[in-house]
Amino acid sequence: MSKHTNFRRHKMCGHDAEGLKNFWEKVIQEQTKQREYEESRLSKSALSKLRHEWTLRLEGRARQVQAQMKTQKEQMMMLSIETLPSPDKTVA
Numbered sequence: 001m002s003k004h005t006n007f008r009r010h011k012m013c014g015h016d017a018e019g020l021k022n023f024w025e026k027v028i029q030e031q032t033k034q035r036e037y038e039e040s041r042l043s044k045s046a047l048s049k050l051r052h053e054w055t056l057r058l059e060g061r062a063r064q065v066q067a068q069m070k071t072q073k074e075q076m077m078m079l080s081i082e083t084l085p086s087p088d089k090t091v092a
Contacts, residue, residue: 042048
């Protein structure tokens with residue numbers, strides 16, 4: 001009788017293992033579908049396009065500000081050179 005009982009347990013374990021396998025395969029399949037849906041949704045989203053556009057705008061603005069600062073610095077250098085007394089002029 002004990003051999004018969006062991007056989008039933010083995011059969012139940014096999015059935016349980018198959019059930020667990022099916023359960024986890026469904027879970028994995030659902031998660032895969034959700035991930036694919038989310039990736040699809042994000043790829044269609046305008047957010048990445050907007051971020052790229054704003055990055056380009058900010059980079060352009062940064063270059064513009066740097067050029068303006070460089071121009072101001074050059075102008076200040078020119079003014080300081082002009083205000084210095086010239087060595088060829090002599091005071092009589």
